[in-house]
Amino acid sequence: MVKMGVIGAGRMAMVHIRGIVRGISNIKIKSVADPYMPDATKAELKALGIENTFKDHRSILDDPDIQAVLIASSTDTLAQFSVESLRAGKHTFCEKPVGRTIQSIMPVVQAVDSYPDLKYQVGFNRRFDHNFHALYDAVKEGKLGKLHFLRICSRDSVTPPQSYVRISGGIFLDMMIHDIDLIRFFAQSDVEEVYAIGNVLIDQYFEDEGDVDTAIVTLKFRNGAMGVIDNSRKAVYGYDQRAEIHGSLGCAELNNDMKNSVNVLTAAGIHNEGPVWDTLDRYIAAYKSEMISFIHAIENDLTTQVTIYDSLQAVVTGLACKKSLHERRPVKLSEILEGI
Numbered sequence: 001m002v003k004m005g006v007i008g009a010g011r012m013a014m015v016h017i018r019g020i021v022r023g024i025s026n027i028k029i030k031s032v033a034d035p036y037m038p039d040a041t042k043a044e045l046k047a048l049g050i051e052n053t054f055k056d057h058r059s060i061l062d063d064p065d066i067q068a069v070l071i072a073s074s075t076d077t078l079a080q081f082s083v084e085s086l087r088a089g090k091h092t093f094c095e096k097p098v099g100r101t102i103q104s105i106m107p108v109v110q111a112v113d114s115y116p117d118l119k120y121q122v123g124f125n126r127r128f129d130h131n132f133h134a135l136y137d138a139v140k141e142g143k144l145g146k147l148h149f150l151r152i153c154s155r156d157s158v159t160p161p162q163s164y165v166r167i168s169g170g171i172f173l174d175m176m177i178h179d180i181d182l183i184r185f186f187a188q189s190d191v192e193e194v195y196a197i198g199n200v201l202i203d204q205y206f207e208d209e210g211d212v213d214t215a216i217v218t219l220k221f222r223n224g225a226m227g228v229i230d231n232s233r234k235a236v237y238g239y240d241q242r243a244e245i246h247g248s249l250g251c252a253e254l255n256n257d258m259k260n261s262v263n264v265l266t267a268a269g270i271h272n273e274g275p276v277w278d279t280l281d282r283y284i285a286a287y288k289s290e291m292i293s294f295i296h297a298i299e300n301d302l303t304t305q306v307t308i309y310d311s312l313q314a315v316v317t318g319l320a321c322k323k324s325l326h327e328r329r330p331v332k333l334s335e336i337l338e339g340i
């Protein structure tokens with residue numbers, strides 16, 4: 001049994017907490033800290049059997065009874081809390097992206113290196129989706145041969161509110177970062193160069209916030225493979241999450257998780273109810289699986305499946321996409337790392 005403390009009690013933290021309490025028997029959540037925790041959240045935590053709530057995250061880090069910390073507070077706090085948590089001797093699971101700049105992530109890289117006995121995992125949950133993992137297995141088992149190209153399509157069903165877009169860090173670091181991590185995972189290689197194009201085609205407020213709502217990125221990997229990611233902030237038919245990997249021995253494709261598998265065939269055509277609606281519908285099991293994997297790494301002294309290096313690479317790639325969009329040219333990742 002691993003005793004855990006949670007920093008943050010917002011949307012993502014509660015997804016994790018509910019999943020752990022209801023479905024992971026070898027984690028016991030002892031306390032949750034969030035300075036802005038609403039009474040309704042406190043009531044829900046109490047109903048889930050979690051009595052200890054604090055404003056200050058130090059109350060968790062100073063508790064010798066807690067072995068592992070889950071950090072799901074706002075993005076600007078993730079890196080600092082990661083460093084503090086490791087220094088306090090806690091195994092640490094941190095939500096993505098850990099930081100939006102290389103400068104903010106590097107102290108975490110150093111802390112992870114300084115405490116080799118502590119496990120550190122980043123919340124790139126899509127690697128743990130059963131379908132994406134099966135696609136990865138096809139690559140890993142060599143069924144596709146040498147990889148030639150990889151394609152990920154990732155489109156949200158509902159646009160985020162303008163207030164969220166303002167603080168999101170932009171489409172590449174907020175949304176595409178998941179796809180960047182996934183495509184690196186599939187390619188089993190770091191990205192060497194990207195070229196991004198993007199536009200505002202859905203709603204003017206993306207432009208008002210200096211962002212785009214539609215983007216395509218091509219990627220060159222160090223191992224020679226090539227990739228394409230397309231992102232849209234709005235797909236009217238549901239949450240569109242597809243992928244395809246093509247190699248010397250064949251191709252593997254992954255279609256959407258559907259609301260159900262019924263096709264109605266009539267003279268008007270073939271109809272089904274379409275893909276599931278959002279990230280919670282699609283990835284709820286993956287959030288639980290990533291946590292099981294983290295605890296498994298702690299209990300069996302294994303390397304975690306998503307490391308701080310993975311997070312750093314995803315952020316550097318996201319920053320290269322941003323630069324490419326603004327400068328309208330291909331950008332090598334080495335340019336982003338220059339002078340750091």
Ligand SMILES: NC(=O)c1ccc[n+]([C@@H]2O[C@H](COP(=O)([O-])OP(=O)(O)OC[C@H]3O[C@@H](n4cnc5c(N)ncnc54)[C@H](O)[C@@H]3O)[C@@H](O)[C@H]2O)c1
Pocket residue numbers: 007008009010011012013033034035036037055057072073074075077078095096097123124125279
């Ligand atoms: N893996 C995923 O699919 C996924 C999905 C959504 C969000 N996220 C990530 O999870 C993190 C949280 O996102 P969210 O959607 O839950 O946001 P949110 O705004 O709902 O929650 C953030 C919480 O952090 C709390 N907080 C702020 N300062 C704090 C502090 N000093 N100590 C403790 N708590 C503090 C806020 O009060 C809030 O309750 C973000 O980094 C985001 O990138 C990941």
